[in-house]
Amino acid sequence: MAALMIGSMLVAALLVAMLPGLCNGELERFEHPIKSDSSLSFLVVGDWGRKGGYNQSAVAVQMGIKGEKLDVDFIISTGDNFYDNGLQGLDDSAFYESFTRIYSADSLQKQWYSVLGNHDYRGDVLAQLSPVLRKIDSRWLCLRSFILDAEIVEFFFVDTTPFGDKYFTEPGSHVYDWRGVLPRDSYISNLLKDVDTALRESRAKWKIVVGHHTIKSAGHHGNSDEVVAQLLPILQANDVDLYINGHEHCLQHISTSDSPIQFLTSGGGSKAWRGDVSWPNPEELKFYYDGQGFMAVQMTETQVDIAFYDIFGNVLHKWGTSKPLFSIVGENSRAY
Numbered sequence: 001m002a003a004l005m006i007g008s009m010l011v012a013a014l015l016v017a018m019l020p021g022l023c024n025g026e027l028e029r030f031e032h033p034i035k036s037d038s039s040l041s042f043l044v045v046g047d048w049g050r051k052g053g054y055n056q057s058a059v060a061v062q063m064g065i066k067g068e069k070l071d072v073d074f075i076i077s078t079g080d081n082f083y084d085n086g087l088q089g090l091d092d093s094a095f096y097e098s099f100t101r102i103y104s105a106d107s108l109q110k111q112w113y114s115v116l117g118n119h120d121y122r123g124d125v126l127a128q129l130s131p132v133l134r135k136i137d138s139r140w141l142c143l144r145s146f147i148l149d150a151e152i153v154e155f156f157f158v159d160t161t162p163f164g165d166k167y168f169t170e171p172g173s174h175v176y177d178w179r180g181v182l183p184r185d186s187y188i189s190n191l192l193k194d195v196d197t198a199l200r201e202s203r204a205k206w207k208i209v210v211g212h213h214t215i216k217s218a219g220h221h222g223n224s225d226e227v228v229a230q231l232l233p234i235l236q237a238n239d240v241d242l243y244i245n246g247h248e249h250c251l252q253h254i255s256t257s258d259s260p261i262q263f264l265t266s267g268g269g270s271k272a273w274r275g276d277v278s279w280p281n282p283e284e285l286k287f288y289y290d291g292q293g294f295m296a297v298q299m300t301e302t303q304v305d306i307a308f309y310d311i312f313g314n315v316l317h318k319w320g321t322s323k324p325l326f327s328i329v330g331e332n333s334r335a336y
């Protein structure tokens with residue numbers, strides 16, 4: 001009996017010893033093949049789940065049309081997937097009402113890669129992250145932080161909500177589901193370490209980081225100070241090309257002279273905030289649209305082109321950049 005107890009305690013101790021490796025060691029990796037012509041295209045939408053309301057359905061219809069035209073490979077969601085309070089459980093009808101039923105176009109029947117937003121943390125986070133949802137709608141994949149390797153580009157999805165001090169210090173009447181996040185300090189420091197390592201070791205030609213919260217934003221929320229202080233230096237040190245976020249209910253592009261990173265907001269998936277725009281240097285604010293819409297990205301090994309669309313399918317803003325075919329990947333890259 002005693003031997004049995006010691007035995008099972010040993011197993012338990014072993015499991016606990018292995019857990020940090022699972023949680024902190026490495027970010028989960030996924031692979032997505034590019035097209036046979038070596039290009040890749042995808043759509044980005046954020047801040048959307050309102051059962052079709054506030055133009056969510058109109059955005060979805062245009063995503064379907066553009067998605068078909070561009071033959072998109074996948075869709076990225078920048079978080080705040082289900083309003084107001086995330087999913088209440090695995091059987092929450094919002095999953096069908098706000099996701100499956102809304103993004104019904106053929107061209108959108110692709111893999112979705114999603115992060116959590118602050119509103120998602122107000123629900124049952126474990127339900128939204130659960131693989132069970134993938135059985136209900138196989139497109140759905142939502143994780144806190146993960147890596148997507150698409151040959152010519154690597155995506156680093158980062159869980160930004162735990163960075164926000166105010167969710168912890170002034171939650172107000174909101175109840176956040178911090179299971180899996182506490183203790184917060186070590187969660188954040190492990191995450192930053194993992195992102196830094198993954199970025200440093202990446203040999204992809206392009207590096208794109210996706211998070212819910214802003215780094216630079218001219219909108220209502222403005223810059224997310226904690227993300228600027230802790231995550232931005234890592235992105236700058238590792239030659240990240242694009243930072244893509246939601247959180248602001250708008251479409252926006254900021255490009256500053258002190259950094260080659262393009263800051264792109266695609267948070268116009270449903271309810272938009274009109275007005276409320278300010279940025280100190282108008283030259284850096286390349287584009288701001290305070291209505292609903294989404295972003296499309298087309299890339300090859302040498303070229304990235306982005307476009308923002310409104311609910312009528314009008315192009316609101318375009319931007320592109322290129323890299324030479326043969327180059328040392330990134331100024332800071334180590335010799336392999």
Ligand SMILES: *[C@@H]1O[C@H](CO)[C@@H](O)[C@H](O)[C@H]1NC(C)=O
Pocket residue numbers: 054055271272291292311
């Ligand atoms: C839907 O979009 C149209 C066109 O931008 C806008 O005029 C209208 O106010 C939007 N509706 C809502 C509820 O936001």
